[in-house]
Amino acid sequence: MHDNSRNIRVPILTRVEGEGALNIRLEADKVHEVQLNIYEPPRFFEALLKGRPADDVPDITSRICGICPIAYQVTAAQALEQCLSLQLPSELTLLRRLIYCAEWIESHVLHVHLLHAPDFFDCHSAIDLAKRFPNEVQRGLKLKQLGNRILEVLGGRAIHPINIAIGGFHRLPKIHDLAALILPLEQGLSLAVDATRWLATLPFPNQRFPYDFVSLTHPELYPIESGQIAIHSHNQHPSSSNTNHPPIGVDDYEKYFEEIQVPHSTALQSRRIRSHSIPSEPSTYFVGPLARLFHNHPRLTPVARQLFDELHVDPSHYNPYHSILARALEVVFAFEEAIRILKTIRKIDLPKNPKSPQAGIGRSATEAPRGLIFHRYAIDEQACVTFAKIVPPTSQNQGQIEADLRSLLQTIYHQEDQQIAVACERLVRTYDPCISCSTHFLKVHIERI
Amino acid sequence: MELDPQPSTDTLRKPRVAVMKFASCDGCQLTLLNCEDELLNIADRIEFAHFAEASSNLQNGPYDLTIVEGSITTEHDAIRIRELRAQSRILITIGACATAGGIQALRNFGLHDDFKRAIYAHPEFISSLDQSTPIADHVPVDFELRGCPIDKQQLIEVILAFATGRRPKTSTESVCQPCKRRGNVCVVVTQKIPCLGPITQAGCGAICPAFDRGCFACFGPSNDPNVTSLSNSILQPNLSKSQAALFLQSFHAASLPFRQEALRLWQLSPIQPPPK
Numbered sequence: 137m138h139d140n141s142r143n144i145r146v147p148i149l150t151r152v153e154g155e156g157a158l159n160i161r162l163e164a165d166k167v168h169e170v171q172l173n174i175y176e177p178p179r180f181f182e183a184l185l186k187g188r189p190a191d192d193v194p195d196i197t198s199r200i201c202g203i204c205p206i207a208y209q210v211t212a213a214q215a216l217e218q219c220l221s222l223q224l225p226s227e228l229t230l231l232r233r234l235i236y237c238a239e240w241i242e243s244h245v246l247h248v249h250l251l252h253a254p255d256f257f258d259c260h261s262a263i264d265l266a267k268r269f270p271n272e273v274q275r276g277l278k279l280k281q282l283g284n285r286i287l288e289v290l291g292g293r294a295i296h297p298i299n300i301a302i303g304g305f306h307r308l309p310k311i312h313d314l315a316a317l318i319l320p321l322e323q324g325l326s327l328a329v330d331a332t333r334w335l336a337t338l339p340f341p342n343q344r345f346p347y348d349f350v351s352l353t354h355p356e357l358y359p360i361e362s363g364q365i366a367i368h369s370h371n372q373h374p375s376s377s378n379t380n381h382p383p384i385g386v387d388d389y390e391k392y393f394e395e396i397q398v399p400h401s402t403a404l405q406s407r408r409i410r411s412h413s414i415p416s417e418p419s420t421y422f423v424g425p426l427a428r429l430f431h432n433h434p435r436l437t438p439v440a441r442q443l444f445d446e447l448h449v450d451p452s453h454y455n456p457y458h459s460i461l462a463r464a465l466e467v468v469f470a471f472e473e474a475i476r477i478l479k480t481i482r483k484i485d486l487p488k489n490p491k492s493p494q495a496g497i498g499r500s501a502t503e504a505p506r507g508l509i510f511h512r513y514a515i516d517e518q519a520c521v522t523f524a525k526i527v528p529p530t531s532q533n534q535g536q537i538e539a540d541l542r543s544l545l546q547t548i549y550h551q552e553d554q555q556i557a558v559a560c561e562r563l564v565r566t567y568d569p570c571i572s573c574s575t576h577f578l579k580v581h582i583e584r585i
Numbered sequence: 586m587e588l589d590p591q592p593s594t595d596t597l598r599k600p601r602v603a604v605m606k607f608a609s610c611d612g613c614q615l616t617l618l619n620c621e622d623e624l625l626n627i628a629d630r631i632e633f634a635h636f637a638e639a640s641s642n643l644q645n646g647p648y649d650l651t652i653v654e655g656s657i658t659t660e661h662d663a664i665r666i667r668e669l670r671a672q673s674r675i676l677i678t679i680g681a682c683a684t685a686g687g688i689q690a691l692r693n694f695g696l697h698d699d700f701k702r703a704i705y706a707h708p709e710f711i712s713s714l715d716q717s718t719p720i721a722d723h724v725p726v727d728f729e730l731r732g733c734p735i736d737k738q739q740l741i742e743v744i745l746a747f748a749t750g751r752r753p754k755t756s757t758e759s760v761c762q763p764c765k766r767r768g769n770v771c772v773v774v775t776q777k778i779p780c781l782g783p784i785t786q787a788g789c790g791a792i793c794p795a796f797d798r799g800c801f802a803c804f805g806p807s808n809d810p811n812v813t814s815l816s817n818s819i820l821q822p823n824l825s826k827s828q829a830a831l832f833l834q835s836f837h838a839a840s841l842p843f844r845q846e847a848l849r850l851w852q853l854s855p856i857q858p859p860p861k
Binding site: 147150151152153154155176177178179180182186187188189192195196199200201202203205246250251254260262263264267273274276277280281292293294295296297300301306307444475487561570 | 605607608609610611612615616618619621622624625628633636637638639641642643658659662687688691692695697711713717733734744745770789792793796797801818830831835836854859
């Protein structure tokens with residue numbers, strides 16, 4: 137071991153969902169190794185779905201993650217609806233979009249106010265932050281409550297809702313229960329705007345990492361539950377920040393992205409398949425709110441769009457610390473969109489389209505709060521699952537997080553170990569990593585050799 | 586385990602609470618953060634000494650109250666839970682994973698190596714046990730709070746009860762009672778929808794029947810349930826043997842009364858249980 141080398145270890149990366157570790161080995165002024173070590177015990181979801189009726193899949197896959205169960209339920213239901221050649225009437229699709237908006241609100245507000253904001257004020261937790269900013273933290277809790285309220289009305293409960301069925305919903309909400317949400321959500325929208333303005337005053341570290349942004353894109357709407365996949369290659373034309381591949385269909389996802397297993401993680405990592413990439417470019421990519429904003433900001437709802445322009449939230453600055461603002465803007469969007477849907481919805485006849493069992497293959501990609509999520513299933517003629525593949529956002533971001541840490545370490549390796557550990561942890565937190573999703577605690581481990 | 590009548594040696598000190606995670610989805614811990622109106626009040630009455638999901642200030646034990654989420658699925662976790670128990674005056678478990686093994690206990694019925702091979706190209710990198718087991722299989726547990734996920738009001742009651750040294754008041758009736766009180770029309774009687782409500786512990790508020798679907802036992806078996814009788818009278822008239830078995834094999838698949846009946850049904854079924 138050299139004298140000028142060191143091992144730094146931060147045993148638990150906190151304020152993230154799930155359990156992981158970060159191993160960093162520094163050799164003099166060189167970053168020797170950076171590993172996002174996910175040691176969350178594997179739970180084998182794809183395997184335990186085999187042989188079960190398709191109807192069980194939304195409820196079981198929701199247990200992958202308690203923070204974003206709707207992302208799993210809706211993506212699974214849509215993929216299985218494709219297996220069964222089921223089309224949903226537009227009202228039911230709108231209700232699915234509404235409950236998904238609720239999850240964006242609940243999940244984003246949780247991350248922004250309770251997990252991420254404390255970093256900007258050197259606080260350990262939102263409970264500490266509340267001593268300095270009682271009104272701001274209370275406002276966050278109020279916003280979160282509103283997201284949960286929609287989930288309760290439409291889904292039965294906030295965590296692991298029970299109302300998403302293949303073909304639609306088990307039971308339709310009462311029109312007057314939906315109408316009663318409008319006024320509180322309009323008040324929520326105004327609180328969400330105030331929260332975004334507050335967050336725009338945060339002291340953001342100056343950082344620029346070249347990202348290949350990947351997200352759904354939709355010709356008319358800011359994408360949630362449907363669209364094509366937009367891929368932005370940062371290195372393709374360095375002179376321009378906005379050159380993209382033509383969007384690809386969701387059914388082609390696996391032609392462009394693959395999962396690989398690395399020894400230090402129980403989560404599979406996703407990569408862009410090289411043959412489709414420019415040979416010199418990195419195969420890691422970035423999914424999440426910044427990627428969505430990058431590809432879709434012209435289709436934000438009016439108030440969110442106005443805030444986007446006014447607050448200069450520019451995703452093409454490639455600053456991961458701006459993710460908190462992107463989430464706050466998407467909360468504003470989700471409130472506006474939920475209100476729009478609630479004002480549009482008319483009487484719906486049936487909670488779900490009846491289905492008849494048939495064998496088939498189906499794929500779906502939607503935008504979970506943390507980014508693109510992809511499911512593929514195959515079912516037999518009894519509509520029992522014969523194959524399942526689930527690619528959550530965090531396994532796609534894992535490679536990018538490691539790449540970001542490597543870049544960050546090049547600039548801060550001379551600092552004290554403790555400072556480095558804190559900086560690395562904060563960078564990881566900008567991704568709102570959901571390790572429960574990727575299989576499922578995060579530890580930072582720095583080793584200098 | 587007997588409860589210590591004194592919440593702590595220093596009655597002016599706030600109880601030190603740890604929230605710890607094993608194999609789970611984080612949903613039960615999230616329930617604590619979902620106590621929006623009550624969260625800051627709870628934080629006034631207890632000290633979160635170790636709550637990694639919410640705070641980067643992680644203090645070592647011993648703890649007055651340890652709240653455990655998740656099941657034991659690795660050798661490392663089997664050791665970690667014993668160390669944690671030694672550091673905890675009171676240890677309670679929350680959620681279906683911690684109290685019954687959770688959905689991942691479906692592996693207990695299948696071939697664990699096949700599961701690993703099905704997902705990982707290099708199964709040799711993955712160290713996990715062939716069973717997912719509840720915390721009480723490993724260490725003494727002072728109280729188990731059921732649910733997938735747990736109920737917010739029940740959680741608040743349990744934390745405040747233990748923090749002040751009393752026994753929590755949580756219901757042990759079956760889902761049928763709150764279902765009637767809620768004014769639901771019985772889905773079994775009127776729509777012949779298979780429902781596990783009569784043999785499932787209450788706590789959720791009978792949500793599923795209120796949404797026109799049968800209870801699928803997120804809160805696990807009620808006291809002394811007659812599962813075979815329910816299976817004969819409610820499940821089997823509407824489902825095949827294998828479908829009925831799978832209906833019992835979800836979030837509480839490893840709970841003894843459900844497991845026994847499911848295995849009996851599989852023996853009667855012409856279809857073999859998954860995975861093949």
